[in-house]
Amino acid sequence: MPMELLSRLCKATMPCYVSDEDDIEKLSVLSAAQLVEADIxxxxxDAGLRWFSGVAVVHRVSGDGFSAVNGRTKRPLAFAGPGMERLPWG
Structure with missing residues (x-):
């Protein structure tokens, strides 16, 4: 689950290198939600198989990331692309 990975990242020394394929996929979700800053x-x-071309590097956990782990988010978190505002739930 992405939140379990986020919890581990909150305790990790940065930069943190992630090589596990499943964790990189979860990390891409956390990055899209702006809970971490990472290079994915x-x-x-090839031939129907998919894999990541290298390791991911987590540079930092955002304030929202720490709040999400600690259960203190003041507003729902939503996905947003680069340069976009957070989208409200509802």
Whole structure:
């Protein structure tokens, strides 16, 4: 679950390197939700198989990331793309 990974990242020394494919996928979700700042390697595909081209690097957990782990979020978290405002739930 992405929140379990986020909890581990809150306790980790940065930068943190992530090589496990499942954790990189979870990390991409956390990054899209702006809970962490991370460099995610590109995904490669060949003959129907998909994998990440390298390791991910987590630079920091955001304030919202720490709040989410501690259960103190003041507003619902929503996905937003680069340069976009957070989207309200509802």
């Amino acid at each position: 390697p590109p995904m490669l595909e």
